[in-house]
Structure formats: structure tokens, C-alpha cells
Amino acid sequence: MKFNLEEARRQDQEDSFKAIKHEFNMIENTIYMDGNSLGLFPKAAEENLLKVLQAYKSMGIDVWSKTNPPLFLYQDTLAELMAPIFGAKASEVTIHSNTTVNIYSLMATLYQPTETRKKILVDDLNFPTGRYTIESLLRTKGLNPEEVIMEVNSRDGQFLEEDAIIEMMTDEIAVIFLPAVLYRSGQLLDMKSLTQAAHEKGIIIGFDCSHSAGSVIHEFDHWDVDFAVWCTYKYLNSGPGANAALFLNEKHHHLPVGIQGWQGYKKDKQFDLLNHFDNVKDASGWQTGTQNILSMAPIEGALKLFHEHGMKNIREKSIRLTQYLIDLIEEVLSSYGFTIGTPKEPLRRGGHVALIHEEAIRINAALKDLGVLPDFRAPNVIRLAPVAFYVDYEDLYHTVRIIKLIMDEKIYEQYDNKRGTVA
Numbered sequence: 001m002k003f004n005l006e007e008a009r010r011q012d013q014e015d016s017f018k019a020i021k022h023e024f025n026m027i028e029n030t031i032y033m034d035g036n037s038l039g040l041f042p043k044a045a046e047e048n049l050l051k052v053l054q055a056y057k058s059m060g061i062d063v064w065s066k067t068n069p070p071l072f073l074y075q076d077t078l079a080e081l082m083a084p085i086f087g088a089k090a091s092e093v094t095i096h097s098n099t100t101v102n103i104y105s106l107m108a109t110l111y112q113p114t115e116t117r118k119k120i121l122v123d124d125l126n127f128p129t130g131r132y133t134i135e136s137l138l139r140t141k142g143l144n145p146e147e148v149i150m151e152v153n154s155r156d157g158q159f160l161e162e163d164a165i166i167e168m169m170t171d172e173i174a175v176i177f178l179p180a181v182l183y184r185s186g187q188l189l190d191m192k193s194l195t196q197a198a199h200e201k202g203i204i205i206g207f208d209c210s211h212s213a214g215s216v217i218h219e220f221d222h223w224d225v226d227f228a229v230w231c232t233y234k235y236l237n238s239g240p241g242a243n244a245a246l247f248l249n250e251k252h253h254h255l256p257v258g259i260q261g262w263q264g265y266k267k268d269k270q271f272d273l274l275n276h277f278d279n280v281k282d283a284s285g286w287q288t289g290t291q292n293i294l295s296m297a298p299i300e301g302a303l304k305l306f307h308e309h310g311m312k313n314i315r316e317k318s319i320r321l322t323q324y325l326i327d328l329i330e331e332v333l334s335s336y337g338f339t340i341g342t343p344k345e346p347l348r349r350g351g352h353v354a355l356i357h358e359e360a361i362r363i364n365a366a367l368k369d370l371g372v373l374p375d376f377r378a379p380n381v382i383r384l385a386p387v388a389f390y391v392d393y394e395d396l397y398h399t400v401r402i403i404k405l406i407m408d409e410k411i412y413e414q415y416d417n418k419r420g421t422v423a
């Protein structure tokens with residue numbers, strides 16, 4: 001019997017990694033289970049944002065050069081903080097724009113089709129923005145997306161099998177672009193073995209790490225991944241629309257940048273404003289226009305928590321929490337028709353648990369009114385993300401207790417069976 005309040009409290013006391021709710025802006029009377037969509041804001045992120053804002057208010061244009069470090073090179077400051085969390089060199093990471101734009105820019109660099117090798121391999125479960133972006137890039141090259149894009153299909157609509165992906169790695173494929181963690185099921189793909197298999201076939205491979213960044217371990221250099229993109233507002237807690245990050249393996253730094261802009265120019269010459277483009281020969285060469293300083297400042301504060309607590313510890317705690325949640329669901333909720341749409345093997349899942357029920361949409365709405373904030377993904381998934389920083393065992397006990405209450409009392413029947421514009 002794990003479904004027991006005393007037991008949950010005991011686990012909170014004994015766990016080697018304690019939640020640090022006091023370091024976050026928590027929402028009153030709310031168990032926040034939606035950090036996989038939009039993380040809560042750490043006080044350190046807020047403080048850094050205000051610090052940068054204050055610098056600008058007091059010095060105007062001098063903020064670019066007279067702060068310490070100068071904001072003109074802020075992308076490099078943040079890369080130094082970001083890269084080690086991903087097993088990368090700072091020169092291989094830059095903070096820039098949003099994930100969608102970064103996919104375009106890196107694909108434009110790395111997709112160099114030849115007569116025989118011209119396909120791009122994606123999957124049918126990924127968050128669609130990558131697909132949209134790649135299609136638009138292909139059209140500007142005069143190519144037909146339907147002829148270029150190959151799709152690996154999920155066998156069950158929930159998971160992707162690594163062996164099915166590897167089977168599709170033929171000599172026709174130029175680039176592979178896959179999710180690291182699937183946004184719906186929370187499945188974590190084996191980036192290491194997929195990268196190795198792709199390279200054996202001479203294929204370039206990259207990952208959308210938006211759902212794995214800050215929730216799982218990445219070792220980009222050790223695995224020799226070619227490229228990756230991720231956002232910073234989910235598990236990295238940097239606030240809505242905070243700038244995204246990209247990783248480009250240093251072996252590709254000599255290639256033409258995908259979207260040339262003056263902010264990618266060699267720093268000592270940028271203000272010479274020359275017509276001939278000459279970019280920095282590292283990931284920061286993929287910068288485009290003026291940095292979004294106020295959307296970057298929170299990242300500096302938010303990343304400090306990852307350095308203080310260690311990605312390995314955060315990941316291990318996250319696994320213990322998702323396991324506890326899965327155990328409670330199996331023990332308490334399976335008799336109400338709930339199933340788990342997340343891999344049972346800890347090493348095959350990211351930071352959230354997908355709870356499946358045919359009444360998911362109405363149960364989700366009821367949960368929000370009863371103080372638990374999850375999110376819903378059509379047609380039947382409630383995503384629950386126990387973020388190690390600010391969700392504890394007791395929160396998970398209450399989450400399951402409230403779902404049980406919603407079922408026992410049929411509270412969900414009071415809700416409409418339709419979702420809002422922002423699900």
C-alpha cells in the first residue's frame with residue numbers, strides 16, 4: 001500500500017533530494033503539475049531579470065558594453081552556463097530566438113541534399129512545429145516536401161521503437177530529426193544508440209529536446225550528436241517565451257549559417273557593418289538579430305539551480321517521483337478505467353506521466369478547479385509532471401486522492417466535453 005499520506009510524508013523527509021519550493025514563485029493552493037508545458041518561475045530568475053532591467057534603466061545604451069559581463073556578449077555568458085548541463089562545449093551552444101526558428105536555421109545549414117541522398121526522416125508523433133518548419137524550408141529550395149520527408153510510424157500511436165527508426169536509416173537519408181522525449185507519452189528515445197546507428201550510415205542526426213531539457217541527462221559531445229534544439233520555458237523554468245537554445249556540433253561550425261544576420265558576425269568587426277558576411281565560427285555565428293535580452297535574463301538565474309543541485313540528482317529524483325506516481329495510479333486509479341501511457345521502464349521515460357482516460361478532458365477540467373494544475377492533450381491524455389524542484393511525494397498523494405474523488409463523486413460530469421483554445 002503506497003497510497004498513504006503518512007508514507008508520502010515519510011518519503012519526503014527521507015529523500016536525499018528535497019523539493020525547494022521556497023526558491024520558486026509557487027501558486028497559492030495549487031499543486032503545479034504542468035512544468036512540462038510552462039515551468040514555475042524561480043526567484044533567482046526573477047531577481048536576475050530585475051537586475052538586468054535595472055542596469056538598462058540606469059545606463060541606457062551603455063548596457064551593451066558597461067555591465068559585467070557586457071550584454072553585447074550575453075549569448076556567450078548564457079552558453080557557458082547552459083552547455084555543461086547538456087554535455088556540450090560552450091562554443092557549441094547558443095541562446096537564440098525560439099525553437100521553431102532554430103530548427104529552420106540548423107536544418108538550412110545541415111540539409112545539403114545530393115542526387116542520391118536527399119530524404120529527411122522524421123516521426124509521426126513529434127510536436128508538429130518541426131515538421132511545419134522543414135516543409136517551408138524545402139519549398140524555398142524548390143523541393144516537394146511530400147517527396148523528401150520520410151516518416152517513421154509509431155506501431156501503437158504512443159511510442160516509437162528505436163529498431164523501427166534504425167530500419168529506416170537507408171542510404172537515401174540525409175538528415176534525421178527526432179524528439180528526445182515525446183510530448184504526449186513522455187517516452188525518452190535512446191539518443192546515443194540512434195546517433196551511433198545514423199553515423200554508421202553516414203546520416204546527420206539531431207533532436208528536439210524541448211521536453212528533455214532539464215528533465216533528463218544529455219551527453220551531446222560524448223554521443224556525437226550533430227545538432228539539437230530546445231526551449232527554456234518548460235523544465236528549465238525561464239518563463240513564457242524565454243529564448244531557446246541550439247546545439248551545433250563543432251565539426252559543423254565551418255558550414256554556412258542557416259539564417260545570416262549581423263549578430264552572428266565576428267565580434268571585433270560587427271560594428272564595421274561590412275557588406276561581406278563573415279560569421280563567428282562557433283554556434284554563436286547562428287545568432288541573427290539583436291538579442292532578446294529581457295527574455296534571456298531569467299535563463300541566467302534559472303540555470304543556477306541546475307548547477308547548484310546537479311542534473312544527475314535532479315534526474316534521479318524525477319525518476320523516483322514519476323515511479324511513485326505510476327505506482328499510485330496503478331494501485332488506486334486502474335479500477336476507474338485509467339491506464340498509463342508512459343513507458344514503465346524508468347530509463348525510457350522523461351519527466352512526465354501520461355494518464356489515459358476516455359473522460360480525460362472533463363477530469364482535467366475538474367482537477368484544475370480542485371487545485372491540481374495538469375494539462376490535457378487530445379484525445380484522451382492528462383499529462384502530470386512531478387518536477388523535482390517543486391513537487392513532492394505529498395503533492396502526488398493529493399493529486400491521486402483528488403482524481404479518485406473526482407471519479408467517486410462523478411464530479412467530472414459537471415464539466416463540458418470540450419477543450420479551451422490553449423489546452
Ligand SMILES: *Cc1c(COP(=O)(O)O)cnc(C)c1O
Pocket residue numbers: 098099100101126127129130179183208209210211231244
Ligand atoms: C514546446 C515545444 C516546442 C516549442 O517550440 P517554440 O518555437 O518554442 O514555440 C517545440 N518542439 C517541441 C518538441 C516542444 O515540446
